[in-house]
Amino acid sequence: MKLTRALVFALLCAIFAFAIGQKPGVEPGDNLVRFNLIQINDVYEITPVSKEGGMAKIATVYNSYKQVNPNTFMVIAGDFFSPSALGTARVDGERLAGKQMVAMLNAIPLYLATFGNHEFDVNEAQFGQRMEESKFGWVSSNVWNAQGTALPKTEMNRIQVIESGEQQVRVGYFGVTIPSNPAKYVTYTDFMEAASKQVKELRPKVDVLIAITHLAYEDDIKIARAFPEIDMIIGGHEHEMHRIEIASLPGIYKADANARSVFVHEFGFDPITRKLQKKSTLRRLTADIPEDPTVKTEVDKWVKIAFDAFRKDGFNPEAKVADVPIALDGSEASVRNKPTELAKIIAEGMLAAAPGSEIAIYNGGSIRIDDTIQPGELTEYDVIRILPFGGKIVSIKIKGAYLKRILAQGIANKGQGGYLQTAGVTYNGDQPLYKGAAIEDGRDYSIAISDFLLTGNEQNLGWLKKDGNPDITVVQTHEDIRNATIAELKRRFGN
Template sequence: MKKKKLIRVFSTVCLFFLLSTILAFSPPAPHDTIVKITLLQINDVYEITPVSGGKEGGLARLATLRKQLAAQNPNTFMILAGDLFSPSALGTAKVDGARLDGKQMVEVLNAAGLNYCTFGNHEFDLKEQPFRQRLSESRFTWFSGNAFDRNQKPFPNVKENVIFTVTNASNQTARIGMIGVTMTKNKPDYVTYLDPLEAAKKQAQALRGQVDILIAVTHLPLEDDVKLAQTVAGIDLILGGHEHENVQVWRGANFTPIFKADANARSAYIHQLTYDVETRRLQIDSQLQPITDKIPEDPETGQVVQRWVDLAFGAFKTMGFEPGQLVVNSPVTLDGRESTVRNYPGKLTDLIAEGFLNAAPGAELAICNGGSIRIDDELPPGAISEYDIIRILPFGGNVVSVEMRGRLLKQVLDQGRANKGTGGFLQTARVSWSEEKGDWLINGKPLDQRRNYKAAINDFLITGNEQGMDFLNRKNPDLRVINENVMEVRRALMAQMQKEFGQKK
């Protein structure tokens, strides 16, 4: 053994001197033609703190990951594919007389090192003045090729597209172009849209000759991202949002990759782009990185997060809530993910609907829209705080007691069923669908379109503003409001939890 080891050492030493001699008389190495770029992709971020009982997400953890990637490659850029201003529980808090409306998100993402962002449809939940204020507070670059102001001009501090140059150690460069497009679902009067696919096509044609790599950052349904890959030539990579669950597919003639991460920074995509400036070949290696409690929090970003949590909690206290107060200890997981509450009933939605029902004396059934539930998180068994209740129903509002004709009730329930997969999907109590009868059952009996039913319903639903339910409003002769202010919806949920799970201890 000792002899073999010595031979290995001797051979290594000889090889070292041999290589040194060869290198000394070799011509200089050619310039490195490879430029490497790292992209850290997130989308649909509404929470600055960790979710899933602290196990997942958290923007201070994301900031740590960004710093780690930048240490490996200075050409590292963090990109957000839309949705950060709204909705969030903290965003509903009033500080200095005004709702935060995403102010906390912008400041934390500034600290975390976000570089580029395009609009999501929920950016336009905000009224114009706070929307413009959030843009002015952003240290990162906004860009959009299809969402403009009411005069069809770019909003202040928003570019129509982005071009930037990266350089390697040999001063070889690559130019990256990015175009951004957003779905046209949310239409306040201060926004005008171009068709996203037509806008992307126009932007791609304009940029393709100017850049080496072309990236589309989108906030579109997946089917529209697929159409983009199939119909717009020259796009190398699509970084998308909106779905809230991670996606990776390849579509189109050139198998354009489409990626989406999980909402609330439960995960992030790391894209390693390797570009050869001589051959003009691009290689893309992508990895889905879970953001978990195994990643330490960045202290600087963590301080910014805590500051906003403290400010918001103080505001909630002035509204009569105690955010840190225990409501109940839940024995089960409460699933508030969008993929659940907009498609199926579950324990959490049952608690909400039953809470409405029990709050309204004489109610025979209860109805609420799945879109009012915005937590998009699973609460594990254990402590449920008042802040968790605010996260579940951040918009608040009242339970309203109404009397509605059976024919109207059927119309409402039919539309709610048709709205499956959207915020207009209805969660109910004492209502079921009979496949055998092909009809609705109220308390186990077939719905009678001729009789009146007393129902508990959230106030938003009778504004006529839910998808496909413009008929459900106070002017409808088949609807009579009995009591506008039965109970605040969050108080009703807390009462129901305590009824089912026992009083707080």
């Protein structure tokens, strides 16, 4: 059985290698020093999502190039410690918090990373552990610790000497990151100044200069225009593929999130003429790309560790919840700005889970999947992916005036995680209504609210804290918001 599977895999790989052609970017028979960079960025899941992507498919592509040219290296342009559903699994009292991702990237293996904003979602202790576990390199020239010095294991830049026969090519890398995640343990300096310094320092020392960036694409364009001496910008942060090639400027490349695609960059450097040839190809990691069996075994190991942890918390990750006939929009751009069908389902589920409640309120930022789930079968694991942090639903009683203050701040938080999603409230312009009528300042309202909002840790909602707050009467604590969502999905779409 094992032999047959191995044989089938070898055959699939051979077909795959043939299918992708393995055509080098430059013709053989010259004196070029050739190397390949395999680019991934914004990878949160280690398994395929809707049969696309996943670590084992990345390994297949990486190995297929590595077999032809040992000078093949993988780089990641940030965003992989978080957010992910697997990362929220509690193992021995500690959340995985990206441990599974670092283990997978070590296994492939990854050569070099830069930070994305989501690397700093994890707490300082977890961040330190992930850095300690990583066997790959880190480059960053604008992110520092709280004291303004280097983060652990992080180099400002790196020069890689790639050898081919008698010849060699020196490749310089530096990394810059968008300063959008103000975690307490990091500080940022200006990425344009950092890039300028790195270009000045590296360009005279290297044959090829690569910027690994995690920036909004407009900022990548700024870097490209300001520093045409860069040979290529390998970027991340946007979740959709970007390929920006402007004559005489460095090309900017971003692959699709979750490795639905990878960019393969093939380089050929002529040490005599010093000319560099480049060819960038987007490879989609579709359902027909075989999974590398060694890496797949490692993926399965981590999925089992996480699923066992979810089972301990009372979930059955593989269990089907419902066949959902509609797409469910959980993208951050939506759920932090407006109600979506998915956001409404969660709020309605809260109302049902807290009997007697008139209105449900939770923060849009608790929806972390940042993706639209296509119609089809939904499992309990998908619900964990939607609401990875979960949390209890709490019934409270508050006056109408206080309710209006909460709702107004929810709207003022538009664009942020503190934008509030609701059920039972409609609007007439800015005026919130309950059952079509204006909310009365002096009347008591029964609210189902997420326990997180009552901690006072939400942006601009510190005053909503339940402890010692005379404006809030806590009535009862109910089940986890994920169980309430599962029940609501079954009510709506179950058979």
